[in-house]
Amino acid sequence: MRFITTICCILILSVGYAQIPNIKRIDSIVKAIESRKTLVVNTVSDTFGVSYSKLLTIENVKFYSTKNKLSKAIFTNDYYQKDSISNNIPTQLDVFYFNDDLLIKVISKDYDQLPAKNIVIYLNEKDLKKYIDKKTVNASRYEGVNYFIELGYNLLNEFKALSKK
Numbered sequence: 001m002r003f004i005t006t007i008c009c010i011l012i013l014s015v016g017y018a019q020i021p022n023i024k025r026i027d028s029i030v031k032a033i034e035s036r037k038t039l040v041v042n043t044v045s046d047t048f049g050v051s052y053s054k055l056l057t058i059e060n061v062k063f064y065s066t067k068n069k070l071s072k073a074i075f076t077n078d079y080y081q082k083d084s085i086s087n088n089i090p091t092q093l094d095v096f097y098f099n100d101d102l103l104i105k106v107i108s109k110d111y112d113q114l115p116a117k118n119i120v121i122y123l124n125e126k127d128l129k130k131y132i133d134k135k136t137v138n139a140s141r142y143e144g145v146n147y148f149i150e151l152g153y154n155l156l157n158e159f160k161a162l163s164k165k
Contacts, residue, residue: 022124027105029099029104030097030105033072033097036071039065039066040065042159042162043062043063044060044061044162046058047059047080054081057078058077058079059075059076060075060077061073063162065159065163069098069100070155070160071099072096072098073098073152073156074095075092075093075094076094077091077093079091092108092109092111093108093109093111094106094107094148098152101156102125102128103128103149103152103156104123105122106120106121106123106152107119107120108121121145123145123149127149
């Protein structure tokens with residue numbers, strides 16, 4: 001029994017250790033994206049009324065690209081109250097990083113916790129295949145990473161459609 005426990009611990013540690021270089025590589029790509037001074041920024045915003053008449057939802061997406069390739073997308077969702085002192089209540093802020101049309105990292109701000117906490121997700125080609133296989137469609141029925149995979153690739157598709165116009 002002790003032998004099996006030892007083997008399981010070694011396997012868990014080796015899997016964790018094998019992922020560290022991938023995380024470091026992704027973080028270095030993200031750092032390179034953040035340091036680029038030639039990124040083109042395109043912004044798309046829309047406002048939606050909510051059933052409560054004095055409340056609006058404002059969705060905003062900023063696309064950061066180089067040579068028509070998406071490098072970064074920032075998605076925000078805010079509530080705007082017309083008659084309130086606190087006009088903008090942030091409800092969602094997600095930052096998506098792309099490398100050659102592959103979603104590699106997501107940073108999401110969780111406003112359900114006080115103070116707001118960052119959720120960081122690292123992704124790879126396996127996650128892209130999962131999305132292409134439609135295993136993430138209707139991500140609202142799923143929890144966690146599937147939501148970010150679907151939203152990230154939907155933003156990539158929206159960027160491509162806007163670039164063709």
